[in-house]
Amino acid sequence: xxxxxxxxxxxxxxxxxxxxxxxxxxxxxxxxxxxxxxxxxxxxxxxxxxxxxxxxxxxxxxxxxxxxxxxxxxxxxxxxxxxxxxxxxxxxxxxxxxxxxxxxxxxxxxxxxxxxxxxxxxxxxxxxxxxxxxxxxxxxxxxxx
Amino acid sequence: xxxxxxxxxxxxxxxxxxxxxxxxxxxxxxxxxxxxxxxxxxxxxxxxxxxxxxxxxxxxxxxxxxxxxxxxxxxxxxxxxxxxxxxxxxxxxxxxxxxxxxxxxxxxxxxxxxxxxxxxxxxxxxxxxxxxxxxxxxxxxxxxxxxxxxxxxxxxxxxxxxxxxxxxxxxxxxxxxxxxxxxxxxxxxxxxxxxxxxxxxxxxxxxxxxxxxxxxxxxxxxxxxxxxxxxxxxxxxxxxxxxxxxxxxxxxxxxxxxxxxxxxxxxxxxxxxxxxxxxxxxxxxxxxxxxxxxxxxxxxxxxxxxxxxxxxxxxxxxxxxxxxxxxxxxxxxxxxxxxxxxxxxxxxxxxxxxxxxxxxxxxxxxxxxxxxxxxxxxxxxxxxxxxxxxxxxxxxxxxxxxxxxxxxxxxxxxxxxxxxxxxxxxxxxxxxxxxxxxxxxxxxxxxxxxxxxxxxxxxxxxxxxxxxxxxxxxxxxxxxxxxxxxxxxxxxxxxxxxxxxxxxxxxxxxxxxxxxxxxxxxxxxxxxxxxxxxxxxxxx
Numbered sequence: 001x002x003x004x005x006x007x008x009x010x011x012x013x014x015x016x017x018x019x020x021x022x023x024x025x026x027x028x029x030x031x032x033x034x035x036x037x038x039x040x041x042x043x044x045x046x047x048x049x050x051x052x053x054x055x056x057x058x059x060x061x062x063x064x065x066x067x068x069x070x071x072x073x074x075x076x077x078x079x080x081x082x083x084x085x086x087x088x089x090x091x092x093x094x095x096x097x098x099x100x101x102x103x104x105x106x107x108x109x110x111x112x113x114x115x116x117x118x119x120x121x122x123x124x125x126x127x128x129x130x131x132x133x134x135x136x137x138x139x140x141x142x143x144x145x
Numbered sequence: 146x147x148x149x150x151x152x153x154x155x156x157x158x159x160x161x162x163x164x165x166x167x168x169x170x171x172x173x174x175x176x177x178x179x180x181x182x183x184x185x186x187x188x189x190x191x192x193x194x195x196x197x198x199x200x201x202x203x204x205x206x207x208x209x210x211x212x213x214x215x216x217x218x219x220x221x222x223x224x225x226x227x228x229x230x231x232x233x234x235x236x237x238x239x240x241x242x243x244x245x246x247x248x249x250x251x252x253x254x255x256x257x258x259x260x261x262x263x264x265x266x267x268x269x270x271x272x273x274x275x276x277x278x279x280x281x282x283x284x285x286x287x288x289x290x291x292x293x294x295x296x297x298x299x300x301x302x303x304x305x306x307x308x309x310x311x312x313x314x315x316x317x318x319x320x321x322x323x324x325x326x327x328x329x330x331x332x333x334x335x336x337x338x339x340x341x342x343x344x345x346x347x348x349x350x351x352x353x354x355x356x357x358x359x360x361x362x363x364x365x366x367x368x369x370x371x372x373x374x375x376x377x378x379x380x381x382x383x384x385x386x387x388x389x390x391x392x393x394x395x396x397x398x399x400x401x402x403x404x405x406x407x408x409x410x411x412x413x414x415x416x417x418x419x420x421x422x423x424x425x426x427x428x429x430x431x432x433x434x435x436x437x438x439x440x441x442x443x444x445x446x447x448x449x450x451x452x453x454x455x456x457x458x459x460x461x462x463x464x465x466x467x468x469x470x471x472x473x474x475x476x477x478x479x480x481x482x483x484x485x486x487x488x489x490x491x492x493x494x495x496x497x498x499x500x501x502x503x504x505x506x507x508x509x510x511x512x513x514x515x516x517x518x519x520x521x522x523x524x525x526x527x528x529x530x531x532x533x534x535x536x537x538x539x540x541x542x543x544x545x546x547x548x549x550x551x552x553x554x555x556x557x558x559x560x561x562x563x564x565x566x567x568x569x570x571x572x573x574x575x576x577x578x579x580x581x582x583x584x585x586x587x588x589x590x591x592x593x594x595x596x597x598x599x600x601x602x603x604x605x606x607x608x609x610x611x612x613x614x615x616x617x618x619x620x621x622x623x624x625x626x627x628x629x630x631x632x633x634x635x636x637x638x639x640x641x642x643x644x645x646x647x648x649x650x651x652x653x654x655x656x657x658x659x660x661x662x663x664x665x666x667x668x669x670x671x672x673x674x675x676x677x678x679x680x681x682x683x684x685x
Contacts, residue, residue: 013522021527039205040215067523085522086204086513093508094198102508106535108472113507114194114358117348118473120337123291123307123330127315130322131329134295139254139261139487143273144298 005051006030008059012066013088020101027098029091036087043087046080053077149413153179153379155673156400156414158386158429160184161239162659163645163666164420165365165373166282170670172376174679179412181384181402184218184236186366189356199355200509207355209233209243210610218383220562220569222424227573229455232613233422237382238366240422240613241659245353245477246334246362247501248288250279251661253298254487255654262488262495265548266651269623269632270668272298278664278671283332285372286363286663287340289347289478290332296483305337308347313471313538314479314502320597326484331501333478334363334659342371349474351504362475384410385564389417389433389442389642397442397642403564416641416673420666423453423615423648427554428569430619443619443636443644448629450555452548452617454653457575458608459542459583460503460516461590463599464533471505471538479504485589486655494581496545498655500590503539511537516608532601540593541608542586544579545655548617575607583607614658619648634669645669 007025010033016023024033037043053076055061055069074081092098099110155171157164160182168180193202209232211219222231234243253272258265280301290303307330310318321328335353338346347361360367374380383405390411392398399413419426427450431441441449482500489497505511511534512520520529552574556567575583587604594602622628625637630649636642645666647658654661674680 014526015524017527019527036201082519085519088522089512089520090201090204090509093512094201096197099197099508102534105531106468107470108508108535110197112195112197112199113350113352114192114348117350117359120347120349120474121309123309123337125291127310127318128291128329131295131327132293134327136295136298137327137487138252138295138297141253141257141261141272143271144253 002051003030005054005058006034008066009050009054009070009084010088012063012070013085014092019105022097022101024088024092027092027095029088029095032091033084033087036090037083043083046083049077049080050084150399150411152413153177154415155179155418156181156412157418157420158400159239159420159422159425159646160237160365160370160380161420161422161646162241162365163662164418165238165369166663166666167418167420167645167670168378168380169285169369169373169376170667171674172373172378174674178378180378180380181386181400182237182380182382183385184234185382187236187238187242187356189360189364189367190358192356192358194350194352194355195358199352200507202355203352203510204513207243209354209613211235220566221560223557223560223568223570227571227612228575228607228609229457229573229612230610231424231571232610233424236366237370237380238364241364242356242366243354244613244659245475247477247657248286248290248332248334248660249481249499249656250297251654251656252486255652258496258652264495266622266627268651269621270665275661275664275668278667279660281667282660282663286334286368287336287344288332289335289337291330294329296327296329296486303332305340308333308335308337308475308478310479311469311471311474311504313469313504316465316597317502317538317540317593318480320593321482323596324592326482328480328482330480331478333475335475335478336361347475351472351474351476352507353475353477386429387432387564387566389429391435391437391442391639394437395638395640397639416643418643418645420646422646423618424554424569424571426644426646426648427618428556428566431556432566443629443638443642445638446626446629448620448627450618451550451553452620453552453554453571453573454546454548454616454650455573455612456546456614456653456655457544457579457583458611459587460539460605460608461542461587461594462517462537462539462603463594463597464537464601464603465598466536466600468535469505469538470535472507472535474504476504476506477501485586492585494578494585496547496578496582496655498542498544498582498586500586500593501541501543503541505535505537508534516611517603517605540590542583542590543655544582544586546653547576547578548620548652549576554618614647614653616647616650616653616658619644620651621649622651633672634665643669643673
């Protein structure tokens with residue numbers, strides 16, 4: 001029950017669309033989001049606040065009514081809800097399938113920053129032509145070179 | 146077995162930016178030097194930047210706020226009474242493990258605030274006195290940059306050439322040019338070519354705050370510490386100092402600490418040097434109160450813990466229609482503007498601020514907003530994500546914070562850390578001068594973004610998770626009635642106690658403080674050697 005409820009909430013936070021973005025719940029993120037929040041006792045308590053704060057018939061509601069219910073909960077329990085959103089975004093945007101979508105749509109490589117990094121060209125000093133024409137304008141106090 | 150505690154000539158508390166510099170400067174002279182560090186070594190060769198979950202590390206084990214990170218070597222901070230939350234790291238290297246490595250110097254005028262502008266206090270040292278130590282520090286840390294900035298005094302050629310701009314920061318530079326305003330490539334404690342002992346050139350990966358497996362980005366665990374240890378300094382990690390104990394009204398005799406195995410230890414010291422940052426140093430000295438020093442050690446002035454300055458910062462983000470790939474390149478070190486740095490009588494505030502470019506972030510950072518705004522959840526989320534990811538660049542408005550006694554660090558007597566020490570409590574509010582400066586700077590940054598062609602401009606009026614610079618809580622000065630240490634960083638009250646971190650700043654200036662903290666620490670170590678009759682003048 002808890003996993004299916006959290007999964008349904010995640011589907012409303014990060015719904016799929018026709019561009020290929022998967023829905024977070026259908027991606028199977030409920031366990032990892034729960035684990036992320038439960039790293040600390042406070043986090044586990046916040047998760048419980050969200051799960052117990054949804055409408056009793058949340059799973060039976062239409063997507064639009066589920067969204068309205070979550071907006072109500074966000075207003076009532078902003079700190080707990082924010083923690084859930086942070087956990088969801090962390091797990092969603094590090095998932096390989098989502099990184100694959102980002103790579104396809106933006107060209108951002110689905111790999112960690114290291115060890116490859118990115119090409120680094122030399123600094124182009126021609127960019128400074130105007131600034132180099134400027135006279136020094138720092139305040140002198142005496143004794144400087 | 147003979148009894149009695151172990152003895153050292155010098156005990157340094159803290160192995161971060163300042164403690165490392167002081168340890169290196171004192172090493173190689175035959176002194177027995179012991180450094181006690183609360184944290185452990187961080188293996189940067191296995192940085193999370195090598196892992197696909199690197200952005201989760203930024204939100205957890207590498208989060209700058211110790212209350213969120215909650216690492217085993219961290220102490221909590223009571224921060225209910227400050228809008229700017231603490232940001233620090235406990236490890237060999239201190240917060241240089243977690244920093245962006247922006248490396249500007251204070252200006253000469255920053256040392257003469259009272260004389261020039263009639264506020265706060267002058268420093269008892271000057272820019273020319275610190276200049277040789279700035280240069281030594283640049284070589285030790287390894288700096289990329291370009292001499293010739295008209296906003297600053299002339300300086301030696303930088304050890305390595307400047308880091309390049311990217312499509313996003315080139316737009317910002319062009320906008321500054323169009324407005325007729327200053328900009329210059331940042332001095333960065335990141336090397337642009339191979340440098341020193343196995344440090345490779347930066348490869349533009351981006352998230353410097355995760356540590357650098359190439360060792361391109363400086364942190365004192367890879368710069369000062371290997372040399373200091375070869376020079377004989379005994380660096381002991383996982384050692385939490387709990388108190389400095391005095392032997393008379395004017396002498397500290399020993400340092401009490403808990404070692405990594407939980408044993409309570411004590412070491413006698415000829416000189417004690419504290420470098421735990423402007424939060425931890427006040428905490429330790431206040432926690433060292435005794436019958437001789439009822440309000441804390443080195444606190445006859447009552448200024449210990451007061452005058453906390455945090456560099457309040459606004460962030461202005463431009464979103465552009467064109468793809469900029471702004472996640473590429475060191476996050477915090479590309480260019481800055483000091484057009485509005487010095488006092489201008491036409492403004493409704495005194496002193497000034499710096500504008501510093503920040504590149505974009507990875508997918509998680511973009512969604513969470515980082516220093517900007519969190520993207521909305523729901524049906525509009527992905528559209529907003531696509532508009533901003535790789536399409537944004539920001540300017541910080543980093544303001545000079547003036548010292549106010551009500552802004553302070555105290556002990557929270559109701560909370561203790563894992564080692565039994567009272568937790569530090571921050572109390573801080575924005576001053577009116579700062580508010581005006583933030584407002585002015587935000588307007589100017591908006592002007593830059595508009596000139597650069599941003600389709601949307603987003604303002605964060607005050608970055609909350611940005612209390613990286615703890616300054617002023619044990620300020621230096623000539624008058625023992627109003628300051629904690631003298632110009633050589635020696636306590637006015639305790640003859641053999643020195644403080645070498647950002648606590649000693651009488652004023653904050655409007656730039657990242659680490660190069661100046663380290664220059665002050667190097668000079669203070671030099672002055673100690675001089676007092677001990679060992680050497681004179683800066684070490685080459």
